[in-house]
Amino acid sequence: MTTWHLIVEPRPLPGSRNMAVDEFLFRSLAGEPRTFLRFYQWERPTASLGAGQDASRAVDLEFCRQNGVDVVRRATGGKLVLHHNEVTYSVVSSDAATFTATLGGSYKLISKALMRGFELMGLAPAAADQAPPFYAKGNLPCFSHPAKDEIEIGGRKIAGSAQKRTAVGFLQHGSIPLAHDERLLKAVSLLGGDPAEIRMTSLSEELGRPVEFAWAVERLAAGFRDFFKVEFAPLALAPADDAVIAEIERTKYADPDWTLHGPGNR
Numbered sequence: 001m002t003t004w005h006l007i008v009e010p011r012p013l014p015g016s017r018n019m020a021v022d023e024f025l026f027r028s029l030a031g032e033p034r035t036f037l038r039f040y041q042w043e044r045p046t047a048s049l050g051a052g053q054d055a056s057r058a059v060d061l062e063f064c065r066q067n068g069v070d071v072v073r074r075a076t077g078g079k080l081v082l083h084h085n086e087v088t089y090s091v092v093s094s095d096a097a098t099f100t101a102t103l104g105g106s107y108k109l110i111s112k113a114l115m116r117g118f119e120l121m122g123l124a125p126a127a128a129d130q131a132p133p134f135y136a137k138g139n140l141p142c143f144s145h146p147a148k149d150e151i152e153i154g155g156r157k158i159a160g161s162a163q164k165r166t167a168v169g170f171l172q173h174g175s176i177p178l179a180h181d182e183r184l185l186k187a188v189s190l191l192g193g194d195p196a197e198i199r200m201t202s203l204s205e206e207l208g209r210p211v212e213f214a215w216a217v218e219r220l221a222a223g224f225r226d227f228f229k230v231e232f233a234p235l236a237l238a239p240a241d242d243a244v245i246a247e248i249e250r251t252k253y254a255d256p257d258w259t260l261h262g263p264g265n266r
Helices: 015-027 061-066 103-120 133-137 182-188 203-207 213-228 239-253 256-261
Strands: 002-008 035-040 046-049 070-073 081-083 086-093 151-153 156-165 170-177 230-234
Touching: 002 213, 015 035, 015 046, 015 070, 015 086, 015 170, 015 239, 035 213, 061 070, 061 182, 070 256, 081 182, 086 103, 086 213, 103 151, 103 156, 103 170, 103 213, 213 230, 239 256
Parallel strands: 002 035, 002 230, 046 070
Antiparallel strands: 035 086, 046 081, 086 170, 151 156, 156 170
């Protein structure tokens, strides 16, 4: 049976550190095919921008500064996400035999594993159809509409994901709300008082009770295990790894130049 490395972060981390850890794992892909599955939380409410987004059009930077909301830019594409009271997962892999060599193929497989995890929670998830053109081309936040093959429950989005890939492998990470704050999302994403519908939901809303991070992670991990027929080897990063991660964070994800302007300015 194939073994994956499993990382469950013991405490919430700053957004810049979370992004740096994911990139470190992505840079670690070499040699034999390997897969990392990581679950983590955020130290403070954090708006993450897709790698190619124009910050001035996607996020209210002044509101974030005044209200204690951090802003980071992901290495992956996609739209703005407000990370707050959620489970975030990442899958980092060089195993093309398992995940296929295409973005669409691997994305669909990971969605099926996540849906298995939701089923283990007692939910009834479904894969979404194509998003409307105004969502694909505009600056609405990620959770305003489900995109193709993303996961919805009762027509509302329960997980938003984005992927980066090279010839070596891929990084996909995504957000699964434990609870959600539509008011804060609209304020952060420049919607403000805009009546635009936010078609999102959360685990607590769907289950009718508060949901703890550890409880959700246990079932999501089991969904990956069941769907991909793998076993997990828990992984703790070494002090030498932490030093490399800190350097990635300092020179990229904690750098205002990267946050505001992205890869085109570097």
